[in-house]
Amino acid sequence: MTRDEALAQFLLRMGDNTLILGHRVSEWCGHAPVLEEDIALANTALDLIGQTQMWLGLAGEVQGMGKSADDLAFLRDVWDFRNLLLVEVPNGDFGRTLMRQCLFDAWHSIQLGHLMTSSDERVAAIAAKASKEVAYHLERSADTVVGLGDGTEESHRRMQEALDYLWPYVGEMFQSDEVDAEMVKAGIAPDPASLRADFDALITRIMGEATLTIPDSAFGHKGGRTGKMHTEHLGHLLTQMQWLQRAYPGAKW
Amino acid sequence: MYAQMVKSEATQDDPEKLAAFQARIDRGEKIEPKDWMPEGYRKTLIRQIGQHAHSEIVGQLPEGNWITRAPTLERKAILLAKVQDEAGHGLYLYCAAETLGVSRDELTEMLLDGRMKYSSIFNYPTLNWADIGAVGWLVDGAAIMNQVPLQRTSFGPYSRAMIRVCKEESFHQRQGYDAIRKMAEGTPEQKKMAQDALNRLWFPSLMMFGPSDKDSVHSEQSMAWKIKMNTNDELRQKFVDQTVPQIEFLGLELPDPGIKWNEERGHYDYTDPDWSEFFDVIKGNGPCNTDRLAARNNAWKDGAWVRDGLLAHAQKKAARKHAAE
Numbered sequence: 001m002t003r004d005e006a007l008a009q010f011l012l013r014m015g016d017n018t019l020i021l022g023h024r025v026s027e028w029c030g031h032a033p034v035l036e037e038d039i040a041l042a043n044t045a046l047d048l049i050g051q052t053q054m055w056l057g058l059a060g061e062v063q064g065m066g067k068s069a070d071d072l073a074f075l076r077d078v079w080d081f082r083n084l085l086l087v088e089v090p091n092g093d094f095g096r097t098l099m100r101q102c103l104f105d106a107w108h109s110i111q112l113g114h115l116m117t118s119s120d121e122r123v124a125a126i127a128a129k130a131s132k133e134v135a136y137h138l139e140r141s142a143d144t145v146v147g148l149g150d151g152t153e154e155s156h157r158r159m160q161e162a163l164d165y166l167w168p169y170v171g172e173m174f175q176s177d178e179v180d181a182e183m184v185k186a187g188i189a190p191d192p193a194s195l196r197a198d199f200d201a202l203i204t205r206i207m208g209e210a211t212l213t214i215p216d217s218a219f220g221h222k223g224g225r226t227g228k229m230h231t232e233h234l235g236h237l238l239t240q241m242q243w244l245q246r247a248y249p250g251a252k253w
Numbered sequence: 254m255y256a257q258m259v260k261s262e263a264t265q266d267d268p269e270k271l272a273a274f275q276a277r278i279d280r281g282e283k284i285e286p287k288d289w290m291p292e293g294y295r296k297t298l299i300r301q302i303g304q305h306a307h308s309e310i311v312g313q314l315p316e317g318n319w320i321t322r323a324p325t326l327e328r329k330a331i332l333l334a335k336v337q338d339e340a341g342h343g344l345y346l347y348c349a350a351e352t353l354g355v356s357r358d359e360l361t362e363m364l365l366d367g368r369m370k371y372s373s374i375f376n377y378p379t380l381n382w383a384d385i386g387a388v389g390w391l392v393d394g395a396a397i398m399n400q401v402p403l404q405r406t407s408f409g410p411y412s413r414a415m416i417r418v419c420k421e422e423s424f425h426q427r428q429g430y431d432a433i434r435k436m437a438e439g440t441p442e443q444k445k446m447a448q449d450a451l452n453r454l455w456f457p458s459l460m461m462f463g464p465s466d467k468d469s470v471h472s473e474q475s476m477a478w479k480i481k482m483n484t485n486d487e488l489r490q491k492f493v494d495q496t497v498p499q500i501e502f503l504g505l506e507l508p509d510p511g512i513k514w515n516e517e518r519g520h521y522d523y524t525d526p527d528w529s530e531f532f533d534v535i536k537g538n539g540p541c542n543t544d545r546l547a548a549r550n551n552a553w554k555d556g557a558w559v560r561d562g563l564l565a566h567a568q569k570k571a572a573r574k575h576a577a578e
Contacts, residue, residue: 019326026329029317029336030310031548033556035344035357038313042337045320049330056326070325094559147566148559155562244324244382251440253324253382253432 006182007120008062009082010189012072013179013225015055016083019073020234021104022048023241024091033094040140044101047133054126074245078235085224086169088234092162095148095155099162102141106202107173109138110195119187142206149210160212171220173199256304256399257372257463257535259481261474262293278479283409286352294478298408299353299360300369301480306346307364307371309339311545315379316388324382331428332385338421345417349410365550373531376539377457383436383443383450389429391451391458391496397422398492399462402482430499437503448505455508456526462489464528493523 026045032038056069086104091097112134115127148155174196183189207214223229244253271291277284284290316336323329347357363369374392379385400422403415433450436443463469463485475481497512511524533539 023321026317026320026333029320029333030313031317031552031555033552033559035310035340035347037556037559039337039340039344042333042340046330046333046337049326049333053326053330070327073326074324094556144563148562150569151562151564151566152558154558155565158558240321243322248440248442251324251443253328253435253439 001178001182003182003186004062004064006179007186007188008059009179010183011055011059011062011123012080012082015052015059015069015072016081017087017104017108018048018055019052020081020083020237021087021101022046022052023237024087025097025101027091028094028097037094041097044137044140047130047137051126051130051133054129058122058126070245074242078230078238079227081224081230081234081238082227083224083234084169084172085221085231086166086172088224088231088237089166089169090233092165093158095158096162096165098141098144098148099159100166101137102145102206103166103170103203105134105138105141106199106206107195109134110198110202111190114190114195118189123188145206145212146210149207149212156211159210163207163212164215167215167217168219168221171218172222172224175220175222175225177226256301256308257370257461259297259301259304259475261472261478261480262296262300266291266293275477278407278477282407283412284407285409293474294480295353297475297478297480298411299350299355301475302346302350302353302411303355303360303363304370304372306343306350306360307369308375309343309346310364311371311375311549312339314545314548315375315377315541316385318379319382319385322382323385328432331432335389335425335428338425342414342418342421345414349408349414352410361553365546365553367537367546370535372461373534373539374454374457374461376534376542376545377454378541380453381446381449383433383446384454386429386431386433386436386447387450387454389425389427390433390499391429391454392461393422393426393429394496395458395461395492397426398488398495399483405479405482407479434503437505444505447503451500451505452508456530459489459492459523459526460531460534462486462492464531465525468528490520493521497521 022045025041025048028038028041029045030038032041052073053069056072060067060069060072084104086100089100091100109131112127112131115123116131118124118127145159149159150156174192176192180189180192184191204214224231244251270289274284274289274291274294284294313336316332316339320329320332320336323332347360350360351357360369364371374395379388397419400415400419404412404419406412406415433447436447438444466472466484466486469485472481472484476484493512497507500507509524511522513522515522534542537543
């Protein structure tokens with residue numbers, strides 16, 4: 001694997017995470033529990049789609065095959081996607097959506113913090129812009145997880161169920177492979193495993209305030225970021241997201 | 254127009270106070286929430302601002318219907334930003350209504366149980382991607398026609414909300430026109446989508462201005478109070494006159510064979526919408542009324558535990574802070 005091939009894979013991982021999570025969050029539009037949450041969810045989805053344009057745009061450039069961010073978003077099949085499984089699982093209730101957001105935001109904010117000092121200036125520039133947005137995402141998702149965990153008996157139960165359901169998808173964020181090794185060698189991105197301690201400290205504090213118990217299991221599903229095995233859910237998501245581009249090839253929108 | 258057929262409330266106040274109030278309005282003064290106002294003025298405004306706010310909220314649904322299927326990342330981002338703006342408009346309008354002594358929760362309950370209405374246009378479906386362009390171009394276009402004069406309405410908080418809303422709506426209208434233009438100039442299939450959207454949404458857009466003036470019995474009092482600034486037919490004609498050249502520019506066929514320039518009037522003639530369809534939709538028999546209201550009811554019901562949870566947490570936090578002091 002050349003350095004550029006590894007970099008392109010890394011950029012797809014970043015952009016596919018934001019694309020798929022942005023899609024999931026946008027599914028809430030008009031259905032949130034309260035108007036302020038509708039606005040916040042749309043705002044989060046919008047930030048994530050904006051970040052996708054930057055990550056996938058750069059991925060296409062590095063690949064050097066003339067592909068745009070839209071080509072990569074709308075014309076790849078499930079096995080080409082490199083997002084974490086965590087972001088493709090269905091929304092569930094509002095609690096599960098916000099718990100997923102919090103787990104992702106915690107990882108994302110730490111990751112972007114490292115990427116801001118990347119040896120690749122293009123990566124550092126995207127990270128600098130995205131990190132401002134993600135700092136707000138984390139503040140909001142963490143506050144909501146704390147509020148609902150330490151709310152009523154029912155909200156506490158639902159948040160604990162959400163954490164129990166999602167926890168097996170957390171481990172994948174910290175798995176490393178040859179793409180990551182190449183990125184570390186080039187000083188472009190940190191070793192995923194090296195982010196775990198900061199993540200655990202942050203999540204332990206948030207879940208503590210939320211009066212929730214982190215499951216005592218180190219098991220982690222995997223296959224999303226390598227593309228080896230996605231969940232069944234991703235294919236359905238793509239049929240919706242890619243439909244117009246697939247049904248009317250070559251049209252300009 | 255996001256508020257249709259708002260009935261003016263009769264008012265039984267002291268004639269002297271009423272005359273002084275009317276004189277303030279006639280002088281172009283703004284009425285502020287703490288000022289004296291006739292009960293009918295207050296109630297009519299609550300109904301009108303509330304209906305307008307509900308329209309913004311329910312209006313998220315037909316547009317949200319296409320967010321997950323938007324054809325490019327840029328179009329998806331534009332649509333998300335637009336829907337977020339609409340929800341924001343809902344928020345300021347509910348705040349403006351709250352200054353008249355009604356809470357957002359009360360207004361929401363009245364929407365959910367059908368005591369309050371929202372604009373009939375949102376009971377029509379968005380069936381192809383060009384509908385999203387057409388909603389911006391025609392629906393927001395019709396809304397702006399009504400909202401621009403409402404920037405000068407007599408009630409201060411409503412007027413200020415309209416100033417902000419209009420800036421964003423004009424932007425939405427331009428984006429909508431740009432989206433549909435891309436399709437009108439695109440492949441034959443895209444042009445077909447644009448034409449289909451225009452044909453379906455044309456008459457419902459004309460209906461947004463409310464019934465014809467000869468059948469609109471509630472206007473006079475609202476016009477005297479400067480809650481309503483123009484008659485329904487004036488605004489509808491203005492909309493037709495503005496939109497016909499835009500349709501021609503797009504190279505689309507006119508959606509109504511009755512559209513013809515009338516030299517003598519200096520306006521386009523057009524066919525009146527089918528008012529029996531309008532009254533059916535208002536009564537709840539539009540293509541999407543049941544689904545739209547069900548979606549809002551489900552969101553409210555399914556979200557109850559979230560609202561209760563966050564409230565309970567805020568109370569615990571306040572109690573802990575109090576105990577620590």
